[in-house]
Amino acid sequence: MSKNSILAGVLAFALVGQSNAGELDFAPGPVAGPLPWTHENFDSDPQKFTFAIHSDLTGGERPEIFATAMAQLALLRPEFLISVGDLIDGGGDRDELIGEWESYDARIEGARFPVLYVSGNHDVSSELERELWGERYGPIYYHFRYRDVLFLVLDSEDMTSERRVELVKQRLDAIEIHKTQGAEAALTTPYGQSAEKQSGAISEAQADYFVKVLADNSDARHTFLFVHKPVWEASSSPYARIEGTLKARPFTAFNGHVHAYAYTQRMGRDHIQLATTGGGFFPDLGMSEDHVTLVTVGGEDEVSIANLMLAGIRDKTGAIPNNGDALCFSAAACESK
Structure with a gap:
């Protein structure tokens, strides 16, 4: 018998031994007659855990929103926090980029839970940005397991150096046209198209990496995929090989980039586009509102996803943390002020 088989058997035995932990923890006083509770089957599966996701900060980050979200997450106490990219504005020289990263790092430094980085186009579009990411945070795409659940973190800006240089120039041109002629004109530029x-x-190479990761982790009870841009929308992409390997297993995909919330199913699996956690609003594209997402994974393949609007997360005094009562968390509410 292999070492992995022995370990799996030990783990299975341990979980069986804990299956009634919730019932054992519940110790009511003597009750004669009918019981003032429904049942004693507590939702205390030892395989259950909850993590949080935050979305884009860029495209015109609004002051104090992200700091408020971090204070609210401290109340919610997820086991870890992960993003969908666009953590900094980017586009500057080395010193400017370092300053932006130091600002983001400082805002998450006090979190009692781990914070896992996902890159966006504002973070790693240029060669300089990618080089700096590598120096500070290591690999741009990676994976990890947590309690037999597999997490895939993709890089949606993974192209040749030549194409990257070309796109950076086109993007700068599009930004100038956006400033002078508006958003619709920018969409007609080579970058916009x-x-x-x-x-x-x-x-x-990235597709090779994740296809192997998926093959090596075929026993994961669920797989979560995090990527900034919706790479599955490309008409032709090596991502198709990753998706082809994913389709035989339960998985959930999250992306950002658009700053408007959207839910779709692809191959019968949930694909969720998050809105913002302090980034610019684009109400014409849909629900553009600041939120965080809580994901709870139960035994086997039970996944619950809750979107919490920052305007509704209040502390024990009834106030939004970080003096958040004075802030505006939705495009519609901001327009009315």
Whole structure:
């Protein structure tokens, strides 16, 4: 018998031994007659855990929103926090980029839970940005397991150096046109029309990496995929190989980038586009509102997803933390002020 088989058997035995932990913890006083509770089957599965997700900060980050979200997450106490990218504005020189990263790092430094980084186009579009990411945070795409659940973190800006240089120039031109002629004019530019702007890019090397990860982790009870741009929308992409491997297993995919919430199913699996956690509003694109997402994974393949609007997360005094009562968390509410 292999070491992995022995370990799996020990784990299974341990979980069986804990299956009634909730009932054993519940110790009511003597009650004669009918019971003033429904049952004693507590939702205390030892395999259950909850993590949080935050969305884009960029595209015109609004002051204090993200700091408020972090204070609210401290009340919610997830086991860890992960993003969908666009953590900084980017586009500057090395010193400016370092300053932006130090600002983000400082805002998450006090979190009692781990914070896992996911990259966006504002974070790793240029060669300089990617080089700096590597120096500070290591790999741009990676994976991890937590309680037999597999997490895939993709890089949606994974293209050749030549194409990257070309796109950076086109993007700068589009930004100038946006400033002088408006958003609609910017969409007609080469960058605005590029496939990479909408659905990003995945290299063959990255696809190879995740196909192997999925093969090596076929026993995971659920798989979560985090990526900034919706790479599955590309008409032709190496991501198709990742998706082909994923389709035989339960998985959930999250992306950001658009700053408007959207829910779709693809291959019968949930694909969720998050809105913002302090980034710019784009109400014409849909629900543009600040939120965090809580994901609870139960035994086997039980996944519950709750979107919590920042305007509704209050502390024990009834106030929004970080003096958040004075802030505006939705495009509609901001327009009315």
